[in-house]
Amino acid sequence: MLPSQRDQAEIPTQIRGSWERCIDRYKLEPGRDLLPPRLSDRELQREQTELDSLLHVAEPVFQRLRQVGGNSGYCVLVTNARGVVLRQFIDTQQGEELKEHGMRVGTVWSEELVGTNGLGTCLATGEALTVYAQEHFGRELRRFSCSTAPLISPHGEMIGALDISTYAQGEKQLQGLAQNLVCDSADQIEAAMFRYAFRSAHLLSIVWGREGDPSLSSALIATNDGGTVIGITTPALMLLGVSERAQMIGLGLSELFGVTLEELHREPCRCAGLGDDSHVMWLSCLDSRVLTSPSVTRAEISAKPLSRDPNNPLVQLAGGDHRLARNAEICQRVINRRINVLLQGETGTGKEVWARAIHDSSQRAEKPFVTLNCAAIPESLIESELFGYSAGTFTGGLKGGKVGKIQASHGGTLFLDEIGDMPLALQARLLRVLAEGEITPLGEIKAVPIDLHVITATHRDLKQLIADGGFREDLYYRISGVRVELPALRERADKAELIDRVLDEISEQKIELSDEVRRILTAYEWPGNIRQLKNVLQFALCMSDGERIYPQDLPEEVLSRPLENRAAISNLPDHPPERMVSLGIPARTADEEGERGHLLSTLEANRWVVSRAAKALGISRSTLHRKIKKYSLN
Numbered sequence: 001m002l003p004s005q006r007d008q009a010e011i012p013t014q015i016r017g018s019w020e021r022c023i024d025r026y027k028l029e030p031g032r033d034l035l036p037p038r039l040s041d042r043e044l045q046r047e048q049t050e051l052d053s054l055l056h057v058a059e060p061v062f063q064r065l066r067q068v069g070g071n072s073g074y075c076v077l078v079t080n081a082r083g084v085v086l087r088q089f090i091d092t093q094q095g096e097e098l099k100e101h102g103m104r105v106g107t108v109w110s111e112e113l114v115g116t117n118g119l120g121t122c123l124a125t126g127e128a129l130t131v132y133a134q135e136h137f138g139r140e141l142r143r144f145s146c147s148t149a150p151l152i153s154p155h156g157e158m159i160g161a162l163d164i165s166t167y168a169q170g171e172k173q174l175q176g177l178a179q180n181l182v183c184d185s186a187d188q189i190e191a192a193m194f195r196y197a198f199r200s201a202h203l204l205s206i207v208w209g210r211e212g213d214p215s216l217s218s219a220l221i222a223t224n225d226g227g228t229v230i231g232i233t234t235p236a237l238m239l240l241g242v243s244e245r246a247q248m249i250g251l252g253l254s255e256l257f258g259v260t261l262e263e264l265h266r267e268p269c270r271c272a273g274l275g276d277d278s279h280v281m282w283l284s285c286l287d288s289r290v291l292t293s294p295s296v297t298r299a300e301i302s303a304k305p306l307s308r309d310p311n312n313p314l315v316q317l318a319g320g321d322h323r324l325a326r327n328a329e330i331c332q333r334v335i336n337r338r339i340n341v342l343l344q345g346e347t348g349t350g351k352e353v354w355a356r357a358i359h360d361s362s363q364r365a366e367k368p369f370v371t372l373n374c375a376a377i378p379e380s381l382i383e384s385e386l387f388g389y390s391a392g393t394f395t396g397g398l399k400g401g402k403v404g405k406i407q408a409s410h411g412g413t414l415f416l417d418e419i420g421d422m423p424l425a426l427q428a429r430l431l432r433v434l435a436e437g438e439i440t441p442l443g444e445i446k447a448v449p450i451d452l453h454v455i456t457a458t459h460r461d462l463k464q465l466i467a468d469g470g471f472r473e474d475l476y477y478r479i480s481g482v483r484v485e486l487p488a489l490r491e492r493a494d495k496a497e498l499i500d501r502v503l504d505e506i507s508e509q510k511i512e513l514s515d516e517v518r519r520i521l522t523a524y525e526w527p528g529n530i531r532q533l534k535n536v537l538q539f540a541l542c543m544s545d546g547e548r549i550y551p552q553d554l555p556e557e558v559l560s561r562p563l564e565n566r567a568a569i570s571n572l573p574d575h576p577p578e579r580m581v582s583l584g585i586p587a588r589t590a591d592e593e594g595e596r597g598h599l600l601s602t603l604e605a606n607r608w609v610v611s612r613a614a615k616a617l618g619i620s621r622s623t624l625h626r627k628i629k630k631y632s633l634n
Contacts, residue, residue, distance in 0.1 A: 014125055015135045018116040021124070022137045026112045034115045034138030036107040039084060044106045046467040047084045051159060055087075058192040065089060065164075065185055074178065075103045077163040078151075079119055083110035086160070103165055114138060118146025122161045126150055128186070130179050133168035144168055147178040149186035152234050154197035155491060156245045162186050176609045187235050191218035194233050198222035201230060201322055202261060203286040204253075206239050206271070208618050214268070214284035221283075224322045227253040227261035230493040239281060250495050250522055257283055313357035317350070319501070320494035327354075327484045335362045340434070340479045342419075343457040345486030348529030351457035352417060354486060358455060359413040367412030372405045375418035383426055389442035406439050411451045419479065420460035420471060431475045454479060489526040489533060496522050502530070503537050511541065512548045520551060524558055596631045599624075603633065 022028045039047065055062075055078070065076050066089040076089040085107050111120030115137025122129055128149040136142045145168040151160040162185060164178045195203065201222040205214035219239050222231035232248050242248060254260055259269040264285040271281040310316070314331055318324035331341065335358060343351045352371065359369045377385055388404025406414060416422070422430070433439050434454065438447040456479045465471035492498060499521050503511070513521070517540075526532055536558055543553040551559065599617070606612040614624040627633075 011135075012129070014121060014127060014129050015116060015131065018111060018121045018124065019137060021111065022115045026115070028115050028137060030137060031139050033140045034113070035140055036109050036114050038104075039106045039108065041106075042467075044084070044086075046464070047080055047082070048086050049463060049467070051080050051086060054153065054159065054193050055189075057196040058189040061185055061188045061192060062087070062089065065162075065181075068181065073166055075165045077103055077109075077119065077165065078160060079109060079123070079163070080160045081123060081158055083108050083113075083120055083123055083161075085109065085119075114141075117141055118148035118165065119161050119163050122148040122150055122163075123158070126158055128179070128183050130172065130175050132172040132175060142168075145172070145175050145178070147175055147182045149182045151186055152190045154190075154194045154231060156234075162189065176606060176612070180606065180609060180612050187218040187233075190233055191220055191235070194220050194222070194231065198231050200326060202227075204264065205284050205286050206236050207282050207284070208239065209280070210270075210282055212282065214282075214286060220286075221248075223253060223261060224320065224493040225261075226320065228320075228493050229253070229256070230322070230491075246490070246523060246525065249491075250493070259283070261285070313360045314354075317354060317357050319492075320497055321487065321492045323485075323487050324492070327486070330482060330484065331358050332361065334482050338453065339481035340453070341455045341482045341484060342462075342480040343455065343484050343486060344462075345457075345459065346488050346529055347459045348531035349486040349488060350530045351459075351486060352415065354484070355413070355415045355455040355457060359415075362413070362453075364412050364453060368409050369413050369415065370405050370409035371415045371417060373417040375421040379423050382423065383429070384442060386426065387429065387439060387441055390444050401441070401443070404439070404441060406433060406450060406452065407441070407448060409452065413453050413455060416454065416456045418458055418460075419456040420458040420462055420465055424470070424472065427472045427475050431472060431478060434475075434478050456480075489529040490524075498530075499533065499537075502533055506534060506538055507541055510547065511544065514548055514550050516551050517549050517554065520554065520558060595627075596633070599627055599631060600633055603628075 019030075023030070028034065062076075062078070068074070077085050078087040079085050085103075085105050088103065088105050090103075108114075109117055109119035111117070111124045114120055116131060117136055117138070118129065118131045121131060128147075130145065130147040132145045134142050136144070136146075144165055146163055146165045148161050148163040150158045151162055153159045162182055164182045166178065201224060204221040204223065205217040206219040206221070207214055207217050217235075218233060219236035220231075220233045221229055221236055224230055229248050229251050232245055237243070237245065237248070240248075248256070253264070257269060257271055263269065264283060268282045268284040271283055312328075312332075314328035315325075318328040334341070341355075341358060343354055345351055355371075356369060359365060372382075372385060374382060384402065384404070386405050388402050388407055391398075391401040433450065433452070436447075437452065438449050440447045462471050462476050462480075466473045466476060489495060489498070496518070499513070499518075503513070521533075521536075528535070536555055539555045540549045540553040544550070602616050603610075603613045606616060610624055610628075617624065619627075
């Protein structure tokens with residue numbers, strides 16, 4: 001039972017649910033000292049490396065938070081999705097005192113370890129919240145107030161949390177400023193990462209009211225050259241009243257807003273709303289600035305754009321996806337410069353197909369393309385497969401010996417799939433071959449010169465493997481002259497076109513998809529990516545009796561997890577909704593109980609901070625004060 005003087009019905013649902021998890025699931029004892037454990041320096045370095053590449057672009061937001069925290073006595077913490085504190089901003093004596101209670105870099109604030117707390121409960125629920133005083137599960141934390149909001153990546157995953165902590169004083173409602181600050185800052189951090197991730201796309205901004213500054217908005221949409229949505233921020237989803245990113249990705253601007261990308265480049269578009277300009281949403285096209293990446297790859301050899309030959313295998317693979325188009329350009333620039341390529345992406349994204357396209361587009365196209373899957377061959381056989389052996393080396397071996405994959409690819413391309421599964425001992429031998437350009441087969445003494453171009457691929461995090469001691473760092477830098485990231489099928493802007501293209505490739509006669517099937521396949525998440533798509537379409541072809549595929553022809557795996565695909569945003573909210581930071585949790589309907597209910601819920605959501613609530617409602621503070629008096633809300 002929560003240690004509080006208030007009626008149990010007044011306890012927030014988030015806190016009540018967290019306490020139930022602590023007792024029933026984690027088997028924690030209420031009221032005990034539950035301080036967060038701390039990682040070793042090596043463990044912390046591994047955790048920090050994972051997010052640094054994303055968070056560095058939000059440095060201005062962190063510096064503003066640092067200034068506010070220093071002036072107000074707050075302690076500001078940033079964690080990853082596992083609750084490990086990666087950054088801290090503590091610039092006051094009070095902040096130093098908080099640091100002594102575990103609010104420091106390297107501590108782990110998961111709910112399972114520490115019980116109900118701002119960071120852990122935010123990460124467990126995906127929601128912004130304040131855990132105040134006695135609402136904490138552990139006794140040691142009950143003197144504090146922690147306001148936290150989740151950090152969302154450019155592609156919609158929760159990657160961590162942002163927390164502002166201080167000593168609990170007075171009533172919980174007084175912490176409204178901290179809650180508002182942490183929510184606004186989380187939005188700004190997401191927007192900064194989004195702008196960088198989609199710097200090569202067309203960026204659109206949504207503002208509430210014609211006077212809003214599009215450049216300051218965190219409600220952003222990214223589209224490709226055709227005006228198809230390829231990314232959207234959480235604040236934009238909130239404004240549009242949409243709870244799932246999948247409902248927006250792949251839709252066109254004309255379908256959503258009745259406007260084309262060309263029209264938005266000329267002038268902002270009024271989306272919907274009431275008659276007054278201060279109560280409507282406006283969509284503007286921002287000038288996409290190409291930012292300089294902190295780690296420039298060797299692919300950036302020339303700034304001269306390449307022509308897009310439709311017959312080029314790489315261009316054909318890229319389709320209409322802007323990221324793949326950029327990958328194709330990078331590969332074309334380095335393809336004949338003896339630079340090794342590392343392909344990374346989820347299983348089924350077509351890494352081998354992409355490697356073959358690189359080979360076929362190069363000057364080595366007429367030479368052998370040799371593949372070896374490092375995960376599919378027993379460890380005891382990989383060495384002989386890769387390096388070959390001479391006659392008599394093994395009992396039971398081939399009488400005349402065997403030419404290895406490396407030697408067989410002489411003059412052409414060697415593709416090593418799942419390189420992350422290669423044994424360490426073999427990694428050392430491969431590194432020597434790459435460094436010296438020669439190979440010594442097993443059982444031989446004399447080395448054989450090799451003209452070698454290597455393409456490697458993996459779905460694993462090689463930097464994580466390096467930190468864990470499972471992959472050689474020197475080999476990583478030898479094989480990753482150029483790193484190419486292949487997006488998952490669910491993230492591709494040309495998903496609809498790709499489905500049609502795959503269907504044409506595998507079907508022997510002309511067959512079409514019904515409109516309902518097209519909606520199902522476009523909205524599906526595709527955990528198995530292109531490989532799964534081919535299997536699904538092959539199954540549907542077998543089940544179809546005519547020239548068209550219908551829903552009943554699809555396998556159960558696709559039908560059992562459909563995502564509702566809204567064809568358009570037909571009922572935009574009349575006012576800005578309250579902040580919805582957790583993905584998959586629908587925003588509350590604004591007009592369910594009329595204007596009085598909407599005002600009341602917005603005021604409560606903003607801790608009765610009138611200026612914040614007025615901004616959320618899109619009205620002035622004086623107008624809100626009049627409405628509060630009119631409905632006796634005070």
